[in-house]
Amino acid sequence: MLKKMNLPNKLTLLRIVMVPFIVAVMLIEFPLHYLIAGVLFGLASLTDMLDGRIARRDNLVTDFGRFADPLADKILVISMMICFVSSGWIGPIPVIIVLFREFAITSLRLVAASKGTVIAANKWGKLKTVLQIDALVILFIFLSILGVMELSHSDTAALTRVFHLITDGMMWIVAAVTIVSGVIYVRDNRSVIADM
Numbered sequence: 001m002l003k004k005m006n007l008p009n010k011l012t013l014l015r016i017v018m019v020p021f022i023v024a025v026m027l028i029e030f031p032l033h034y035l036i037a038g039v040l041f042g043l044a045s046l047t048d049m050l051d052g053r054i055a056r057r058d059n060l061v062t063d064f065g066r067f068a069d070p071l072a073d074k075i076l077v078i079s080m081m082i083c084f085v086s087s088g089w090i091g092p093i094p095v096i097i098v099l100f101r102e103f104a105i106t107s108l109r110l111v112a113a114s115k116g117t118v119i120a121a122n123k124w125g126k127l128k129t130v131l132q133i134d135a136l137v138i139l140f141i142f143l144s145i146l147g148v149m150e151l152s153h154s155d156t157a158a159l160t161r162v163f164h165l166i167t168d169g170m171m172w173i174v175a176a177v178t179i180v181s182g183v184i185y186v187r188d189n190r191s192v193i194a195d196m
Helices: 007-027 033-057 063-086 092-114 123-151 157-188 190-194
Strands: none
Touching (some): 063 092, 092 157, 092 190, 123 157, 157 190
């Protein structure tokens, strides 16, 4: 099966396969584990950018890619958010909003697919994903800075408070854009919903 799969779809699959390794590095505490997890997350996020570009450039867009690419994004982003909730760096409410939207839109996509319609990501869905990834990258940078400071026995209490405030603000912005993108998906696919 992998031999028949085109390069963009292999990159999408790689993003999904990377998730358990990133989660393990995040949750197993050792010096600079957030830095290593952040680098792995950055590489996984890079595959998201590359698979779409290659698919469009080389005319390799497939129904599998249209469906699996946003699914891979959701698996990656939501896994990271849940890990950050468990470590206390992200509040649960914005993540619940993101989860609700993702389940709702994925359900809509599944219903559409069962009727032979593929609902591809729109610009709002892409913006939502970019903002989610950017917020997580910034959080990884913050935690990497704190990790380096702790290794040098620096006092990180004040900086930790500042990082928490920034992170909270970012996550509420992400939640707001996530809601807007979900509403637009529902509006643009009213006909699919009406046929349910």
